[in-house]
Amino acid sequence: MLLDAGVVNRCRRRVHLEYDPQALRPTVAEDPTAQQRITDAAAHRRSVSGELSRLVGSRWAQVPSDLPTAERVAATRSLLDARAPAIWGGLLPADSDGGRRGGADLLVASRTGYLPVIVVRHKVTDPGAGARTAPLSAPWPGKARHDAHRKVRAQPRDQLRLAHALRLLQSAGVAALGRARGGVIGLDADVVVWHDLDAPTWPGGRTAMAEYDLRFADRLAVAQAAASDAEPLAFPSRITECRSCPWWPTCGEALRRGRDVSLVLRGEDAVALRGAQVSTVDDLAALDPAADPPVPLAGMGFADAVLLARAWQRDLSLVRRHTEVTVPRADVEVDIDMESFGDAGAYLWGCLLSGAGIGVTPGYRAFATWEPVPTSDEARSFAQFWGWLADVRARAAARGYSFAAYCYNELAENRWMVSSAERFAGTPGVPPVADVEEFIASSHWVDLFGVVSAEFLCAHGKGLKTIAPAAGFSWHDSEAGGENSMRWYRDAVGLDGVEPDPVQRDRLLTYNADDVRATCALRRWMSSAAVAQVPFAGDL
Ligand code: SF4
Numbered sequence: 001m002l003l004d005a006g007v008v009n010r011c012r013r014r015v016h017l018e019y020d021p022q023a024l025r026p027t028v029a030e031d032p033t034a035q036q037r038i039t040d041a042a043a044h045r046r047s048v049s050g051e052l053s054r055l056v057g058s059r060w061a062q063v064p065s066d067l068p069t070a071e072r073v074a075a076t077r078s079l080l081d082a083r084a085p086a087i088w089g090g091l092l093p094a095d096s097d098g099g100r101r102g103g104a105d106l107l108v109a110s111r112t113g114y115l116p117v118i119v120v121r122h123k124v125t126d127p128g129a130g131a132r133t134a135p136l137s138a139p140w141p142g143k144a145r146h147d148a149h150r151k152v153r154a155q156p157r158d159q160l161r162l163a164h165a166l167r168l169l170q171s172a173g174v175a176a177l178g179r180a181r182g183g184v185i186g187l188d189a190d191v192v193v194w195h196d197l198d199a200p201t202w203p204g205g206r207t208a209m210a211e212y213d214l215r216f217a218d219r220l221a222v223a224q225a226a227a228s229d230a231e232p233l234a235f236p237s238r239i240t241e242c243r244s245c246p247w248w249p250t251c252g253e254a255l256r257r258g259r260d261v262s263l264v265l266r267g268e269d270a271v272a273l274r275g276a277q278v279s280t281v282d283d284l285a286a287l288d289p290a291a292d293p294p295v296p297l298a299g300m301g302f303a304d305a306v307l308l309a310r311a312w313q314r315d316l317s318l319v320r321r322h323t324e325v326t327v328p329r330a331d332v333e334v335d336i337d338m339e340s341f342g343d344a345g346a347y348l349w350g351c352l353l354s355g356a357g358i359g360v361t362p363g364y365r366a367f368a369t370w371e372p373v374p375t376s377d378e379a380r381s382f383a384q385f386w387g388w389l390a391d392v393r394a395r396a397a398a399r400g401y402s403f404a405a406y407c408y409n410e411l412a413e414n415r416w417m418v419s420s421a422e423r424f425a426g427t428p429g430v431p432p433v434a435d436v437e438e439f440i441a442s443s444h445w446v447d448l449f450g451v452v453s454a455e456f457l458c459a460h461g462k463g464l465k466t467i468a469p470a471a472g473f474s475w476h477d478s479e480a481g482g483e484n485s486m487r488w489y490r491d492a493v494g495l496d497g498v499e500p501d502p503v504q505r506d507r508l509l510t511y512n513a514d515d516v517r518a519t520c521a522l523r524r525w526m527s528s529a530a531v532a533q534v535p536f537a538g539d540l
Pocket of ligand 1: 012014017235236238242
């Protein structure tokens with residue numbers, strides 16, 4: 001049995017299911033956004049390899065990716081034997097004793113052997129100092145220096161992938177001697193960031209290599225038990241990854257059948273509760289919410305957990321925490337929702353104006369740029385959004401009306417408002433950062449997510465798509481969602497070299513307009529008599 005690097009970052013039960021010949025394969029269609037991520041990552045790797053080969057010049061060697069596996073391994077082996085300084089696309093000999101297989105995007109030579117470098121499509125540094133980086137033109141570890149402008153983003157998954165590749169190099173007898181190291185080229189593709197995989201930076205003072213060895217040995221045992229029909233070593237337990245896991249229909253069914261406690265409290269809390277003999281939702285619901293918890297919980301308060309278990313027993317998705325539900329309201333109200341495309345930019349600020357008349361037409365308006373982000377046109381749309389919002393605030397104040405602007409989970413909006421003010425400073429209409437910070441800190445800016453968290457216990461999550469239907473709201477587009485909107489955006493602005501598609505642009509606008517109407521419907525419902533029909537936690 002040979003496992004690839006991915007197993008160490010994968011759920012243990014998923015490893016079991018993937019190697020269990022009896023398990024029914026998932027029938028759900030492949031998630032198009034996952035497919036898009038794979039396509040984007042491949043395009044990023046192609047672009048980085050093109051740039052590296054140009055910079056590294058004659059010291060560059062490439063293993064053709066279209067060769068059959070055995071020939072790729074042989075081609076890699078002969079380049080390693082020839083001490084090629086930089087080998088792209090290498091596939092290493094399988095480590096049959098260790099049970100692993102794989103390679104690395106780039107293998108680079110040091111004085112004593114080879115080290116792995118991987119190319120990833122996420123950020124690997126932050127502004128700061130202290131990372132060890134080497135230029136792309138000299139991606140070798142010997143060229144790495146203290147970086148005065150970058151600090152490392154830990155990215156544990158990257159480190160574990162590097163550890164896997166390093167163990168393969170060691171088993172092939174070609175790994176560099178000395179400390180375990182590995183390089184990463186990130187989304188910015190500006191430098192190679194070198195990680196010290198022997199540094200005790202993991203929980204409990206472990207190193208990346210030690211963590212990898214522990215996890216790999218565990219996953220190998222899980223896979224071997226599954227493949228040989230032995231007693232399973234991994235069981236389903238709800239974790240964050242379940243949301244996007246193709247095996248959820250199988251695991252979800254098993255968990256519901258067993259009324260597993262992880263249906264209420266996922267992750268490590270569920271593991272801890274099982275260890276304290278609280279294995280089912282019913283065990284949890286039977287506890288006294290006013291008593292001390294049987295084990296410390298990290299995810300939520302113990303009393304909330306017990307009440308949520310009781311709500312789950314009664315199939316209630318929403319429970320009131322208090323007899324009275326309160327939500328800040330104002331004479332003039334604006335619901336705001338921002339759409340961004342990854343880290344590239346915020347391309348749309350949607351606003352829904354309602355309430356007392358202030359001489360501005362009520363309803364929805366969108367401040368958008370349809371030039372692919374990043375673009376300086378984003379500064380124009382942000383300036384227009386801010387100018388409109390400031391005008392509405394000023395008009396409300398001039399008429400003696402109270403004002404409030406609402407969003408759902410302010411982190412994204414706050415981040416992009418501040419970053420837009422920073423990035424586009426000096427552009428006409430773009431406010432100083434201090435103005436944006438003043439607005440964010442003011443009582444005029446209301447995060448409805450926080451209000452919902454304070455007022456309700458939510459058995460199926462607190463996402464807007466989950467909560468707004470309780471207020472009677474539904475979206476026009478049944479496929480509406482953050483991940484799908486990324487795909488629509490690509491088509492709307494013609495990101496993949498195709499003509500921009502106006503239909504997808506309209507779809508994004510409809511989706512954004514629905515999101516602000518959803519927050520509007522939610523807060524109106526929360527301040528209406530209808531909210532009293534939501535069961536009260538004290539009655540459970
Ligand atoms: S659904 Fe959840 S528990 Fe099941 S395999 Fe996937 S991640 Fe693991």
